[in-house]
Amino acid sequence: MKIKDKEIYEIFLSLSYSQLKDLFRKAKSKQEQDFIKVLVPSTLILKMYRVVLSTIMMEY
Template identity: 60%
Template sequence: MENINKKNNNLYEQFLKYSYADLKELFKKAKTKDEQDFYIALSEIVLQREQERVIGKD
């Protein structure tokens, strides 16, 4: 279980490095619909987090 936690944490840390623009570019370069769907889902998470951050400041 510890090995899975390390991998999950590493994946999360990698995700945090991507900006919305990065994910949009990866979407454009995607070769399959599944890959496009994956990058869209991640970009929506990034936008949601940014919205929550902005709303939280009001």
């Protein structure tokens, strides 16, 4: 995976839920854990939105 060309949010979007949980467990500081806690819910919501949107688009 090319990380240098991606924004941090795009990197989070490319990770699965289990990978995100693993990333949280491996966080070295409370600040890292807090950062991940903030991004994970919005990442999961955006993934769901993409699935719903693609499903709607397939119907038309």
